[in-house]
Amino acid sequence: MNALLDRPELTLLLALGIGLLVGVERERSKGAGPNRGAAGLRTFALIGLVGGACGLFGQPLLTAVAGLFVAAAAVASYRRSRPDDPGLTTEVAMFATFLLGLMMADKPQAAVTAGVVMAVLLAARTPLQALVKDMLSERELRDGLAFAIAALVVLPLLPDRAIDPLGVLNPFALWRLGVVMMGLSALGYIAQRLAGGRRGLLLAGLAGGFVSSTATIAGMGRRARETPGITAAAAAAGVASMLSSMIYLSALLATLRPQVLAHLALPLLAGGGVILVFALVTARNGADSPPGQGATGRAFDLTSTAFFVALVAGCTLLSRLLELWLGERGVLAGAAATGLADAHAAALSVTGLAAAGKMTDSVAALGVLVALIANMLVKAPTAWVLGGAAYGLRVSLGALLLTLGVLGGALAAGLLGG
Numbered sequence: 001m002n003a004l005l006d007r008p009e010l011t012l013l014l015a016l017g018i019g020l021l022v023g024v025e026r027e028r029s030k031g032a033g034p035n036r037g038a039a040g041l042r043t044f045a046l047i048g049l050v051g052g053a054c055g056l057f058g059q060p061l062l063t064a065v066a067g068l069f070v071a072a073a074a075v076a077s078y079r080r081s082r083p084d085d086p087g088l089t090t091e092v093a094m095f096a097t098f099l100l101g102l103m104m105a106d107k108p109q110a111a112v113t114a115g116v117v118m119a120v121l122l123a124a125r126t127p128l129q130a131l132v133k134d135m136l137s138e139r140e141l142r143d144g145l146a147f148a149i150a151a152l153v154v155l156p157l158l159p160d161r162a163i164d165p166l167g168v169l170n171p172f173a174l175w176r177l178g179v180v181m182m183g184l185s186a187l188g189y190i191a192q193r194l195a196g197g198r199r200g201l202l203l204a205g206l207a208g209g210f211v212s213s214t215a216t217i218a219g220m221g222r223r224a225r226e227t228p229g230i231t232a233a234a235a236a237a238g239v240a241s242m243l244s245s246m247i248y249l250s251a252l253l254a255t256l257r258p259q260v261l262a263h264l265a266l267p268l269l270a271g272g273g274v275i276l277v278f279a280l281v282t283a284r285n286g287a288d289s290p291p292g293q294g295a296t297g298r299a300f301d302l303t304s305t306a307f308f309v310a311l312v313a314g315c316t317l318l319s320r321l322l323e324l325w326l327g328e329r330g331v332l333a334g335a336a337a338t339g340l341a342d343a344h345a346a347a348l349s350v351t352g353l354a355a356a357g358k359m360t361d362s363v364a365a366l367g368v369l370v371a372l373i374a375n376m377l378v379k380a381p382t383a384w385v386l387g388g389a390a391y392g393l394r395v396s397l398g399a400l401l402l403t404l405g406v407l408g409g410a411l412a413a414g415l416l417g418g
Contacts, residue, residue, distance in 0.1 A: 012052045014108060015101035018115035019048020022097050025122045026090055043073075044097050051101020063102065070098045093122060146302065147186065151179045166321070169313055178309040180215045182302075201230065202283050205237025209244030216241035217379050217395055221387025231387070235394035236283035238383065242402055243275050246372075249344055253368070257351045263365035263415060270409030271372075275402045282394055307386065339371030346371035362415065369410055376403050 023044030047070055054063045074091035096118060103111035160172035190204075201220065208216030217238040224234035250268055253261040261268075339346040350367035354360065376399040384392030410416050 008056050011056060011104050011108065012049060014112060015052025015055070015104045016045055016049045018100050018104075018111065019045040019097050021115060021119045022048075022093055022122065025119055026093065044094065047073075047094055047097045048101040051098040052104045053101075055102045055105030058105070067095075067098065070095055089122070089125075093118065143186070147179075147182050150175075150182060150302075150305075155179055174309050174313055177212065177215060178305045180212050182219075182305055201233045201237040202240055202279070205240040206244045208237075209241030210248050213241040213245035214375070214378055214382060218382050218386050221383050221385075221391050221395075224387040224391040228388075228390070231390045232282055232394065234387065235383075235391050235398070236279050238379075238387075238391075238395045239275060239279040239282060239398035242379070242398065243272055243279060245343070246272050246275075249347055249368075249372070252344060253347065253351060257355045257361065257364070259361040260351050260354055260364045260368065263362055263413065264368060266413040267369060267406045267409035267415065270412075271402045271406035274405035275398060278398050278401050282398070335367040335371040336374040339374035343371045343375035346374075366415055369406065369415060372406060373403050376400075 020041065023041035026044055027040040050066050050070070054066050057063075074094045077094070078088065078091050097115075100111045100115050100118075103114075155172065155175055158171040158175055160170065162170050201223075205216055205220060208219070220234040220238040220241075224231040246268055250261060250264075253264065335346045335350050347368040350364045350371070354364035379399050380392065380396040383395035387395070407416070
């Protein structure tokens with residue numbers, strides 16, 4: 001959209017378009033007859049056009065005068081409609097449309113995006129009000145605000161660099177993983193409400209595995225401890241996240257080095273098949289709840305999140321110490337140590353070496369295998385501590401079966417024959 005900067009007529013048309021887009025929604029909302037609202041389709045279109053023209057002229061005095069005129073029109077609109085509609089939505093939208101038209105000259109992409117979002121918010125008035133008033137509880141609102149603070153306030157303030165002598169503890173990366181865990185736990189909560197306990201959690205677990213299987217297991221463990229009746233369903237979701245994590249790993253390997261994936265095809269298929277069957281059996285044995293009645297407890301817990309971040313940090317430190325201790329022999333040991341924290345990162349590391357010609361594809365495949373198995377060692381204690389004995393036993397059994405399936409496939413493929 002940078003070409004718009006050299007085409008003033010297109011800038012004006014887009015500013016007019018923003019006004020028309022918002023004006024269509026306001027026209028439908030202003031009613032009819034003598035008591036109808038003061039601002040509708042034509043008014044908003046003209047306000048957007050005026051803002052776009054002021055942006056092109058670039059005259060501060062003209063912009064100030066136009067802004068004052070729009071503000072005065074908004075005040076007049078409010079005074080006229082106050083008995084029937086005490087809200088300020090139309091008046092604020094008038095001024096916002098003017099500002100977005102003004103932005104069109106310098107930041108057209110941001111202006112267009114903001115205009116579309118504003119129109120959507122205005123059109124979604126009824127469902128948004130129903131969500132806030134009828135569906136969203138006070139506790140869920142507080143949880144949402146806590147997540148917003150963690151993701152939008154705390155996370156950007158953390159340093160994005162290692163702060164320890166070993167150079168492995170990155171506060172930004174660690175807390176980002178905590179935010180992911182909070183989000184996945186909330187996803188499970190929402191899925192329970194929409195689809196019921198068993199199916200909703202299973203879908204949430206499958207989706208969460210594409211982001212972080214360990215974080216998903218941690219989030220589902222917290223839900224299982226909080227609501228013992230859904231322990232089996234939560235465990236099935238945690239186990240299912242291992243399957244989607246393996247699918248994601250296969251996609252990464254296929255992109256970076258298909259030859260390595262060819263060596264791992266049988267182990268990954270064997271492990272994925274075993275864990276799929278186990279997840280379905282575990283989910284089938286769990287109690288279900290109808291949609292809308294399955295969500296209990298809270299969306300997430302900050303204490304569990306902090307513990308999970310500390311656990312990952314400890315595993316990361318351990319991985320670095322092992323790598324330093326083993327020296328040159330630490331290629332596979334380094335993959336195992338890194339896999340304790342992130343199997344995908346370890347797998348991509350050794351696969352990148354193979355792609356650069358510094359390692360054979362078979363050795364890289366073995367490194368990926370070691371990282372995947374090592375990652376199972378983190379899932380078991382995470383499940384036991386955060387989810388309790390019943391949850392931890394199921395998830396640990398799933399991790400063990402996946403490991404055995406992968407090892408069996410590796411033996412059949414000859415990866416462990418040498």
